[in-house]
Amino acid sequence: MSESKSSAPGISILLSCAVLAGIMGWTGRGMAERSECSQPAAAQETQVRKEPLTAGGTGMGTFYSLKVNGEYPGGQEALARDAEETIRRIEKEISTFDKTSELSKFNNYQGTGRFEVSRDTAVMVAETMRLGKSIGGATDITIFPLVDLWGFGPSKKPEGFVPDDESIQKAKSLLGLDRLHVIMDAGKYYLQKDFPELHVDLSTVGEGYGADRFAELMDRKGVQNYLVQIAGASRSRGISPSGRPWRIAINGPRRDEETVMETIVPEEMAVSTAGSYRNYFEKDGKRFSHAIDPVTGRPIEHRTVSVTVIAPTALETDALDTGLLVLGADRALEYAEKAGLPIYCIVKDQSGQFVSRYSSAFEKYLAK
Secondary structure (H helix, E strand, C coil), rough: CCCCCCCCCCCCCCCCCCCCCCCCCCCCCCCHHHHHHHHCCCEECCCCCCCCCEEEECCCCCCEEECCCCCCHHHHHHHHHHHHHHHHHHHHHHCCCCCCCHHHHHHHCCCCCCCCECCHHHHHHHHHHHHHHHCCCCCCCHHHHHHHHHHCCCCCCCCCCCCHHHHHHHHHCCCHHEEEEEEEECCCCEEECCCCCCCCCCCCCCHHHHHHHHHHHHHHCCCCCCEEEEEEEEEEECEEECECCCCEEEEECCCCCEEEEEEEEECCCEEEEECCCEEEEEECEEEEEEEEEEECCCCCCEEHHHHHHCCCCCCHHHHHHHHHHCCCCCHHHHHHHHHHCCCCEEEECCCCEEEEEHHHHHHHHHHC
16 A cells, blocks of 8 residues: 655755756757756755765766765775766767767667667666566657657757647657567677667666666775765665765755655665656646656646655666656556555645655655
């Protein structure tokens, strides 16, 4: 069963929020501007008694941050350099900004034969497809034609543009997880598409993938206590400078104030959030969110405004949070209960108040 509780706006919490931008995406109201919609989960620690070793910057169209409680081989300079190199390697694999990246080359490829990619890219695509299919295709990495059609991609659209049904159906015809294939043959990895126009956009999961790569870097360097994050996705291990496990705040959706709906202790699990309330446009009094349902071809219309997911890897949380947001709280919680998945939903009720609902598995992570 899922829990439900009211959360009054304007709660005073002694936590500072890290404001983070979106992932790998477009410069307009793009799908990749998950910064605008995924800020509700920002990792942060409370009652800090000493300063951690930190590094941060921009990359893949977003902000990233690494915090180390203790020593890092080579010190702060090495930490910053290693983080930067990690980000640049990811961009060369999956960035849609970089036209020389593996993913951009695949999207621009006008054939239907095998297209060789790195193992990391192949595994990322395969895992995201698996997770997307597990929730009925609600997370669809081939959704770019719809995202662009609705004005959340690179194509310029008039303010408030709403496409007609014929255009939506045409865009939908270019989607399909079952029309994209990941192949391993003789130690090499390939992507293959059924038609040249198929476009893969990994902005939905790029934050999580990057957070996992940062965590791998920390583990490889023997770091025992760290917090790493890219936009709305984070990984942590050990204790913060406060002497307690790292804590993460789930921010409320009000644009005019930084409220915190809940604080959690992830226990070395990954956390990410997808939201629909900051990246949108309005026309004739109706709000059109950037979160698009690949089944209907239209922006979601339900009252669920964000979904936070906890899982072993940030790629998994990032692949699921977007799709579960598309499904809405009722269907998302039904899935979570069956799967034993910890999720936390923020819903706007009929009175305009924001209330939280979470799965049974989520309760153990609530900060006491």
